[in-house]
Every structure is written in structure tokens, then in C-alpha cells.
Amino acid sequence: MGDRLTSLVVVVIAGAAAAVVNLFRLPLFFEAEFLFGQFLVLLVAVYRGPLAGLACAVIATWPLVDAWGSYWATLTFGMEALFVGLACRFVRFNVIMLVMIYWIAIGMPVSWYSISGYEHFLDSHRTAILIKQLTNAIVYAHITALVMYLPVTRKLLGFDQKPVTLSIKEQSSHIISSLLITCGIGFFFFNLDQSIKNSGSDYSQVHDIKHEQLKAQLGEVFSRKITAFSEYRETLAQLWNDPEMRQQSLLSFNQRYPQFRTMVITDQHGDLLHSSPEELVKNVKSQNENINVADRDYFTHAISSDQTYVSPAFVGRGFGKDLIVAISSGVPDLLNRPSNVGIIEGSFILTNLRHVKSLLDNIDPSVEAILIDQNGQVVLASEQLQLPPLQTFELVKGVDTFYEHSLVTIKKTGGEPGREVYYLAESLFPWGWKLLSLQNEARFADVIERSLIIFAVTIVLVVLISHILAFAISHSWSYHMTRLNELIERGDEFNRELDEFENNDQLPDEIVNLYQEIKNSRQAIVKMNTELQNTVAERTEKLQIVNAKLNKMASTDALTGLDNRRQFNQKLDEMWQHSQKNLSPLSMLIIDIDYFKKINDTFGHPVGDQVLVQLAEQLQHFNDDRIGCLARLGGEEFCLLMSGQEHTDVISLAERIRKHIEEYAFKIGSGKPFELTISVGVATINPTRFTASKLYQLADNALYEAKHSGRNQVRYSHLD
Numbered sequence: 001m002g003d004r005l006t007s008l009v010v011v012v013i014a015g016a017a018a019a020v021v022n023l024f025r026l027p028l029f030f031e032a033e034f035l036f037g038q039f040l041v042l043l044v045a046v047y048r049g050p051l052a053g054l055a056c057a058v059i060a061t062w063p064l065v066d067a068w069g070s071y072w073a074t075l076t077f078g079m080e081a082l083f084v085g086l087a088c089r090f091v092r093f094n095v096i097m098l099v100m101i102y103w104i105a106i107g108m109p110v111s112w113y114s115i116s117g118y119e120h121f122l123d124s125h126r127t128a129i130l131i132k133q134l135t136n137a138i139v140y141a142h143i144t145a146l147v148m149y150l151p152v153t154r155k156l157l158g159f160d161q162k163p164v165t166l167s168i169k170e171q172s173s174h175i176i177s178s179l180l181i182t183c184g185i186g187f188f189f190f191n192l193d194q195s196i197k198n199s200g201s202d203y204s205q206v207h208d209i210k211h212e213q214l215k216a217q218l219g220e221v222f223s224r225k226i227t228a229f230s231e232y233r234e235t236l237a238q239l240w241n242d243p244e245m246r247q248q249s250l251l252s253f254n255q256r257y258p259q260f261r262t263m264v265i266t267d268q269h270g271d272l273l274h275s276s277p278e279e280l281v282k283n284v285k286s287q288n289e290n291i292n293v294a295d296r297d298y299f300t301h302a303i304s305s306d307q308t309y310v311s312p313a314f315v316g317r318g319f320g321k322d323l324i325v326a327i328s329s330g331v332p333d334l335l336n337r338p339s340n341v342g343i344i345e346g347s348f349i350l351t352n353l354r355h356v357k358s359l360l361d362n363i364d365p366s367v368e369a370i371l372i373d374q375n376g377q378v379v380l381a382s383e384q385l386q387l388p389p390l391q392t393f394e395l396v397k398g399v400d401t402f403y404e405h406s407l408v409t410i411k412k413t414g415g416e417p418g419r420e421v422y423y424l425a426e427s428l429f430p431w432g433w434k435l436l437s438l439q440n441e442a443r444f445a446d447v448i449e450r451s452l453i454i455f456a457v458t459i460v461l462v463v464l465i466s467h468i469l470a471f472a473i474s475h476s477w478s479y480h481m482t483r484l485n486e487l488i489e490r491g492d493e494f495n496r497e498l499d500e501f502e503n504n505d506q507l508p509d510e511i512v513n514l515y516q517e518i519k520n521s522r523q524a525i526v527k528m529n530t531e532l533q534n535t536v537a538e539r540t541e542k543l544q545i546v547n548a549k550l551n552k553m554a555s556t557d558a559l560t561g562l563d564n565r566r567q568f569n570q571k572l573d574e575m576w577q578h579s580q581k582n583l584s585p586l587s588m589l590i591i592d593i594d595y596f597k598k599i600n601d602t603f604g605h606p607v608g609d610q611v612l613v614q615l616a617e618q619l620q621h622f623n624d625d626r627i628g629c630l631a632r633l634g635g636e637e638f639c640l641l642m643s644g645q646e647h648t649d650v651i652s653l654a655e656r657i658r659k660h661i662e663e664y665a666f667k668i669g670s671g672k673p674f675e676l677t678i679s680v681g682v683a684t685i686n687p688t689r690f691t692a693s694k695l696y697q698l699a700d701n702a703l704y705e706a707k708h709s710g711r712n713q714v715r716y717s718h719l720d
């Protein structure tokens, strides 16, 4: 399979596996989730290169596009794979450090931008989400580092590709820090999550309590008035037939509840009977004969019911244009209950509800409240919210709930949703109004962010410290190995006692054993080497002796010990060259025993051999400095070579030899002594003019002549 096709298969399978793992995400706060599938993407980036990593990231983030509704995850994780893959191609790397550098320098800034782009609800949690990303990345990078060196990973993803980091120090550093940090981060994150959850629920409890307090306070304000109206309608029913008393009681009722700017009493048809202050009716009546309120809400609700009615906020018409709320109650017909004979109504101008307003404003610096009527209009709202009365608004639900709290933003009539996000608590009052209390979520987000920033800094420090620790531990493991390695390279150190290894109690057993093994084998090698050298020297010496003997044998005649023909030829050649160079004459004597055949025939070959040996011994007496070579050429033929000698001297030497042999008594064993003669052929040449073979030819001819002239003679030939 081609390398590209292999990469494609790896990318598709690892990407699909990572996508499946990414389906099982660990949910954290808000939309933040921990995912683990990315470790497979990193492995592909490390083993198969940046482009394969990028492709794998695209496949792996498929579930996130759907779940998170954006392609930002594909972008950031894709860039991460590219970054890690590229870095691994060019530097000796540590995958955890690379991932950390990527997220701090690139990933987090890109995410910062992306979050603001698509979801304002996450705005206040940007830092939290980014820190989650960094922590998540540190975790899956450690998982990557843990499984990266497993043989199975290499087999599945790397095939025969070598990972960049291979030394014991680097591998053990990766593994130690990975173990430490994966456990450490898990523990820290679990604790952090718990503490955020706890403080979140504390926060929401406090919010609920504040809300309940406010609700109770507001309820008391209104229900006291409602109760007062319910009681007063009974009083009024008693004195309904006495107009004077009605007016009086109305005035004193209003005095008791001065928050009501005006109070009126109408008959069952809505015609105004009394007012407080009294002039109101008078003034109005002076302009208009009959005031009828039958079309007003507060009348229609009160006249047909025995419940006290609290109206929505509205702009008053009859007695001014103020923004008011009316409380009205039907006055029962004592003879014909439950029908009413008229109503009593009190209105207070909203701006006069200072007490209520201050309750809304001062709940808590982070909590705002809105009081809304049955029409969904604002009656009163905390100053901060800037919601004027009668404004209708919409609560826009947030993307999520946070520890059972709804998250909302406020959208004013026709406008955009505000950017502030609140936790919502709401309650309905018996009279139909609602109390909404909104706790600004940014406050809690600040608290979370602060602890997350501390957490992130701690994690980064933990990562760095654990790497330093891991490095130190693995260094101590590999230090002695490295030292041993150096020693092996230097070699000779093992011949000495090394204190560092010999007398060191701190050394791990494995190192001590390894050292001993190496030392022993080293010493064995040295010993073997010395023995080998001695043997070789011994053998060489023997060989040289044998060689010398062989040489000797090759150049010596076995019977007589004189030079043989081979040696003779070589010496003749050398001496001819020497004489040619020195311009000196070269001479040759060929000596042949006379009638040697007879000796052989008479006494036998062994005796013949003895004769040859004795003759050689006798010739040796003449072998002085002048003789360049004394050889037996074969059979009973001997030869002498001389250089630089005068021809006459050579002839005289030949004569002396012939004479010496003639006079010499040969004796074999205990046999009788006998005599024999020799014939000698002598020749001398000028080597600058004649060759060595010419010299031989001349000497041989001279010998032939000596033989044919009766033997026991010296004959010579001379060419100048």
C-alpha cells in the first residue's frame, strides 16, 4: 500500500474513532464540556504529519459542529493538529508543551474572538470557557503522551515510522509527567467543579432568600392595603345609607392610608358619590355634572366581586394625568349579598410608592427587581434596569440553566435583547402581579473566573514543575547509563577501578549489574586479545623459521648443501647486472667429475652421493670473498661465479681446484681411499657486450673441450 493511501486509511479510521469518543463529552458548567477524542487527532498529527492531523481533526469535530452550532471547534482543533504535526517535523518535541503553547498563543485568542461572535450568553464566561479549553487540551495531550510510545500505537498509526523522541530520558519524562498531570488535573478539576457547584448553589440559595424576602416585604405593603380595603368595605356597607357618614369615613380612611393620593366612592352605576380630598368631587362636579367611572377596570372588577381588586398601572384620566394604580373593592349590599351597592376606590400615584421603590432598589447590589402587573407592564423596576412604568418587555431565555436557575436577558419593547445576563426568580402575587428578581450573572461569573484563572495558572505551573521533576527523575535514571556509555566508548577506563561505579552505594542494582557485566566482558576481551597477540607472535616466529627453511630449501641443493640451479640462475643474473654496472668482468667455472658413472656403477649410487658430498666439501675450501656463487647444477656438475677477477686469476684458481681434487683421497666409510679427477671449463666475459647465457655457453664449451682433451684438465675461453 502506498504511503499516502495508508495515511488516508489511518486518518479516516482514527478520525471516525475520535468523533465517536467526542460524542461522549463530560458536561461542565454552561456549554463547557470536556472531550477526549482529540488525543487520537494528536496521535495522527504526530505519526502521520500535519495534513493528516488536520484531516483527522475535521472528521473528529463533526459531532461538535452539530452540538455547538459552529465551525470554530473544527478551526481551533484543526489548527492545533497542524501546529503539532508541523512542530514534530522540525523540532525534537514534547507534545504536551506544544499543545500548551498552541492553546496559549493561538487557540485561546481565536476562541476568545469566536465566542463573542456567536453567543452573547457566553460572553461573561469567556475566560472560564477558554480555561476549560486549555485544561482540556492539557488533559488530552497527556493521554496522547501516555499512549504515544506504546508499541500498539506505533503499530497502528506509525507503521515503521520512527517517533522523534526516543531517549530513555525523554520517554520516561513524558510518561511520568503524563501520569502525574492526568491524575492531578482530574483531581483538581473535580474539586473545582464541586466547589463551583457548591458556591453556585449557595449563590442561588442566597438569591432565592433575597427574592422571598422582597416578595414578603412587597406582599405586606400591598396586602395590608388590600386587607384595609376589605375591612373598610364592610364598614361602609353599615353606613351606606348615610351620605354624611360615608364622606366622613372616606376622609378618615384616606387619612389612615395617606399613600393613596385620592379615594372615591361610587354607586352601583359608577356615578361618583364622594371623594377624598373632598374638593376633587366638588371641582370636577362644578365642571361636569355627573362623573361616571363605570367604564373603568377598577369599577367593573369591584362591582361584580367580593374580592379587593388591584388594577394594572395606568394613566389617570379624571383627576389628573398621573401614572396610577387603583385598589378597589365592592361595597356589599347588606340585604342582598353578594351584590354590591357601590365601590370604594383608592389610587396611588406610582411615583409616590417610594417605600416600594427603595425596596426594589436596595435588595442587594447584584440583584434587580421588577414588579409587573397583570398586563405584563412594568409597575416599578429597580433604578439600574432603567425600565419606566408601563413599559412592556420580554424575558429572553438563556442558552442554558445554571444550577437550576433560569438564565435570561431582557428585551425591551421592539428592541434587541440586552447584553446583561441574569438568573431569574419569579413569584406571582394573589392579586395578579408578578415579582421578578434578577441577579446579575456577571458577578458570579467573576467569582468563577477568578478561581478558574488561579486554577489555570496552577495547572500550567503543575505541568511545568512536573516536567522539571520528571526530567530530574528520568535524568537520574539515565545518568549512569550515559556515563556507562561514555566509558564503553572510551574503553580503557574499564581497566581501572572506577570509584563512581565500584564504591557507590547509591547506584541502582540494575546499573551495578550492568556495569559488572560490561566490565567482566571487557576484561575478558582484553585477556583474549593479549592471548591472541601472543599466539600470533609465536606462530609468526615459527612461520618465519619455516619460511627461512623453505627459502633455504628452495635455493639449496639437498644433497650437498650448496646453492642449487635455481639459486645459481638468480645469482648469475644479479652478478651479471652488477658487473655490467661496474664495468667489471664476469667469470664462470663449470666443474664436472671425470668418469663418475664408473663410481656409481662400481660402488653404487649411495657411494656416488657420498662422493658428491665430499667433493662439495672440498670445493667449499675455495669459497672465499671472491666467489659470488658456488652451486651444484645437477648430476656431478658444479659451478662457481666470480665477478671483477682477472681472467688469469680465474684460470689459476681453476687449476688449483683441479689439482687439489686430483690429490685428495676420497674415502667412503671404512672403504679404501680412492682418487678421482675433475675437468673444469672456465670462461670470462665483458658483461657490457655479452649476456650471461653466453658466459654459460662459453664455460660449457671449455668444459667440453677439457673432457675431449683427455679430462683432468682446465680449459678456458675469454671474450672481451
Ligand SMILES: Nc1nc2c(ncn2[C@@H]2O[C@H](COP(=O)(O)OP(=O)(O)OP(=O)(O)O)[C@@H](O)[C@H]2O)c(=O)[nH]1
Binding pocket: 592, 593, 594, 595, 596, 597, 598, 600, 604, 605, 606, 607, 608, 609, 612, 634, 635, 636, 707, 711
Ligand atoms: N650417485 C649419483 N649419481 C648421479 C647423480 N646424478 C647423476 N649421476 C650419475 O652420474 C653419471 C654421469 O655419467 P656421465 O654423464 O656419462 O659421465 P661420466 O661417467 O662422469 O663420464 P665423463 O663425464 O664423460 O667423464 C651417470 O651414471 C648418472 O647416473 C647423483 O645425484 N648421484
